[in-house]
Amino acid sequence: MTHVFDEATAVEQVSPGVFRAHTHPAYNNMVGPFGGITAATVVTALQHHPQAQGDPLSMTLNYAAPIAEGAWEIAVTVLRTNRTNQHFTFLISQNDGPVASGTAVFGTRRDTWSDTEYDFPSVGAPEDYAEQEFPEFIAWPRNYEKRFVEGGLNDITGPQPSSTTTLWLRDRPGRDLDYPALASIADAFFPRVFLRRGTYLPAGTISLTTYFHATAAELAEQGDDYLLGTASAARFGHGHFDQYGQVWGRAGTLLATTHQLVYYKDPQG
């Protein structure tokens, strides 16, 4: 049986470097698909490119317009292949109009001196925190088991002093972690402005950048276990905020860091 994530991120090469994908109702957001599933589909397409070498190191995806229900295309260009890394650009279109664009770098990982300098957040075990669900009208979070340590959905009852969310999460049903899944999870934090304003607001990612620190061996070690995500915003203003986030493996490995710029509309001004 195919996992719903694999159904949603499936791509088919329809001409050299051009891949067709389809929106999947299970990953719908309020308007259009969840940005994380689009990012995951892009990673899948890049990995399927016949010239792809190495594993994802970084990806930036700019969301220019909502993707409508149905088929969409991603056109991948291999810009340059160096000895240890490979640069891609890509354009996402639907009905011949551009809806998103971005760049990515794949690379080979050499053994070097290494250290994770940031600390693993001080949290209890996943089982110490109750599961929480998003409101019924948002589909995509149902594909993740979410156990909030702080800044959960139950706190969206009034303005909060902190935009930080920290949670344990994993695919539901379980699925072994890979780069597309990590790309999706890096965008699985709800908009930080919900916490600060204490209410749901129109908000959407404009630009998402994720750095994949995980090696293939670290992904394999993680398997389908819980991941720890944490995210916060530095500045809100003039209709935009940034979000900086980290995704850690259960064993304390920093698998990804991510940064995004988000649009919001605040009816109270």
Place this chain on the structure above:
Amino acid sequence: MTHVFDEATAVEQVSPGVFRAHTHPAYNNMVGPFGGITAATVVTALQHHPQAQGDPLSMTLNYAAPIAEGAWEIAVTVLRTNRTNQHFTFLISQNDGPVASGTAVFGTRRDTWSDTEYDFPSVGAPEDYAEQEFPEFIAWPRNYEKRFVEGGLNDITGPQPSSTTTLWLRDRPGRDLDYPALASIADAFFPRVFLRRGTYLPAGTISLTTYFHATAAELAEQGDDYLLGTASAARFGHGHFDQYGQVWGRAGTLLATTHQLVYYKDPQG
């Protein structure tokens, strides 16, 4: 008299959407130009695009190969213009070969609820810290007055426990801050691995993303005063590390946040 930064970032439109720029010896790095001056030149070109609307909100620039001394071209595509933002893609080439690529979003800033959640770093006045210079063989830092609060060049004498650098800096000679200058300063932190390994190593930015939080009025308020920059790395490993940074105005305004992925070569393995 033209400021050296304006000389180095000058662009000329040579055909619709295609701009020519030139490397400038004052902004040379160890190999090729300083990445910040390339980013600044891209912002300048985008601002000169006849269809550009609004101010820079975000930019991602992927460095695929060193730019050689001389002329280079940036081809800008306006991907989509929405009501409140505008999406660009761009390709940098030299002698008909691609050397860099990226995306950017410009936007209009509406009045909304606003808050800067991160704290301004706890530091003394710029004058409390002595100026420091980079080694003679690196040109570009001479264009910045640098007063390190922590993690300065004088600490590159042996492995340090922290990758954090915090410094006051400003253009030398003085120049009023604008978006190109902010783009350059967001990349003005030397590679974090120098501190952790306690020595200079081959290292270079692969992908740079900067979010411009500053409004035009905030840039004007800043003028040519000192900026406070702070940056650190979360994880080093397998030849790559990330850097997260912030650029603050003298008055405590968070002007930009930035994230980059950096390649490094560690001879000790």
